[in-house]
Amino acid sequence: MAYAQQELKQCIEQAVGHANAYQRAIIASYSWQVEAQDVSTLTFGTQERFYFTTPDRSMRAIGFGIAQQLKTSGHDRFLRMQSKWATLNRDHVGNDLFAFCGFSFAELKQPDYRWSAFGEASMTIPKFLYLEQDGHTTVTIFAFVEPQSNAEKILNQLAVEYAELHTPKSSQFVTRIRLTRDGNDAFEASFHQATQLLKTTLKKIVLAREVVYELDQPVDLAGLVQELESSQPGSYIFFFQPTLEEAFLGATPERLILKTGQEIQTAAVAGSAPRHELEQTDYALGQTLLQDDKNRVEHAIVVDSIEQTLRGLSTRFEKPEQPMLLKNRHIQHLYTPITATLSPEVSLFQLIEKLHPTPALGGEPKEAAVAAIRDIETFERGWYGSPVGWMDGAENGEFIVAIRSGLFTDRSAVLYAGCGLVEGSRLQSELEETGTKLSPMLQALSQLCTIEKDDVYVD
Ligand SMILES: C=C(O[C@@H]1C=C(C(=O)O)C=C[C@H]1O)C(=O)O
Known part of the structure; x- marks a missing residue:
């Protein structure tokens, strides 16, 4: 093995000592530098897998196995998790701890079988973490050490599992996937209900579509993540596989929060138009979006809400006066990057709780919009549209908004796409927009599988 065995042994023995003294389990962690890894590393795992990378791919976290998982639930799940x-x-x-984190969009509707492995709030410390940051890659082993543990046994087990991560696995999956529900009718029904609310209590509401596919065998998930990463430059790629049978993954352009010390970066991403292969037409689509009243209203609601939240929590707040365009392969958005300095007492958990969901995924007013979404939508959002990301022991971290995403099991793929509605929104164009938003995932899937009865895919 490439690591200093003696030092790792000392670390584990020290943890056993602490666990015995405190009579509770202790996490031991030990890191060393390795060569840069890429997304293909995921193909080596036979355990649970976790992956997160930034749009410029300068930060990358790859996790295998579960050393410890914290879970909680309820309306106050962010603060419970903080403690x-x-x-x-x-x-x-x-060394410092690191966790892959995810929260549900809202409290789960009565026990939802699809999302039970994910829960309402979860932080996972992997057994093995490859972390690339600032041009360096480290690997960290996290070991869960209980009182009366045998250090030698833990070390031997870690050695076996670490060696496993260096054994290539063959991953020849040829899957046929068949559309079983496109979610159009349900979307249409919720659209009409929402339209009534937009005349009275709501300024904005974001409604989504759930699109269900049946698989004849499991999809090569590592291959799918790899495909998303190469086909969606400029998007975050995330992949959470907390059990061997279930995974949630996607390619999102939307950052909820990046926190380094008390400095934070966030963004309003709302208001959309498709891309076009002809440069001139694409440019014209972008210019029309920048000047479109409905989209500008939708966007301004998000900017104003984030501003109002952050001004109460920070000592500095900055944003450009006008939105710009954020262009991804299939879609372009109105985009306002925002930076702020948090007041010293504000934690990352508090910040997520206050921001989520912004009106880019919920609506305005927030509480009424979230209640209406719960009421009107016929499916469970689970982690779709939620804060998903990572955090270290000092509460630095990055969370994205988990859109352009899907939940995969051995026999099903459930994809999600939504859009913001304001007064005057038109059903047909909103439905088309959700189709465009499904494209990144469907395009990636089409590289790995045969998609049958596919009438929602737009290349
Ligand atoms: C809800 C989604 O996207 C959100 C809604 C947008 C819109 O309505 O214009 C744009 C970007 C996202 O904030 C989604 O992709 O599912």
């Missing part, structure tokens, strides 16, 4: 994370960080041994 669990603080406790875990108090007495671990070794």
Whole structure:
């Protein structure tokens, strides 16, 4: 093995000592530098897998296995998780902790079988983490050490699992996937209900479509993530596989929050138009979007809401006066990048709780819009549209808005796409917009599988 065995042994022994002294489990972590890894590393895992990379691919986190998973639920799940994370960080041994994190869009509707492995709030410390940041890649082993553990046994087990990660697996999957529900009718019905609310109580509401496919065998998920990464430059790629049978993944352009110390970066991403292969037409589509009243209203609601939230939590707030365009392969959006300096007492968990969902995924007013979404939509959003990302022990981290995403099991793929509605929104164009938003995932899937009865795919 490429790591200093003696040092790792000392770290584990120290953790056993602490676990015995405190009579509770302790996380031990040990890191060393390795060569840069890329998305293909995912193909080596036979355990649970986690992946997160930034639009410029300068930051990349690849996790295997689960050393410890914190879970909680309820309306106050962000703050409950904050205290669990603080406790875990108090007495671990070794390097800084790191967790892949995800929260549900809202409390799950009565027990939803599809999302039960994900839950309402989860933070996962992997057993093995490859982390690329600032041009360096480190690998960290996280070990869950219980009182009375045998250090030698833990070390031997880690050695076996680490060696596994270097054994190539063959991944020849040829899957046929068949559309079983396109979600159009349900969307249409919710659209009409929402239209009534937009005349009275709501300024904006975001409604989504759930599109269900049946698979004849599991999709090569590592291959799919790889495909998304190469076909969607400029998007975050995320992949959470908390059990061997279930995975949630996607390619989103939308950052919810990047926090480094008390400095934060966020963005309003709302208002959409398709891309076009002809440069001139594409440019014209972008210019029309920049000047379109309906889209400008939709966008301004998001900017104003983020501004109002952040001004109450920060000592500095900056944003450009006018939105710009954010162009992805299939779609372009109105985009306003925002930076702020958080007041010293504000935590990352609090910030996520206050921001989520912005009116880019919820609506305005927030509480009424989220309640209406729950009421009107006929499916469970689960983690779609939610804060998903990573966090370290000092509560630095990055969370994206988990859109352009899908939930995969061995026999099904459930894809999600939504759009913001304001007064005057038209059903047909909103439906088309959700079709465009499904394209990144369907295009990637079409590279790996045969898609049958595919009437929603737009290349
Ligand atoms: C809801 C989605 O996207 C959101 C809605 C947008 C819109 O209505 O213009 C644009 C970007 C996202 O904030 C989605 O992709 O599912």
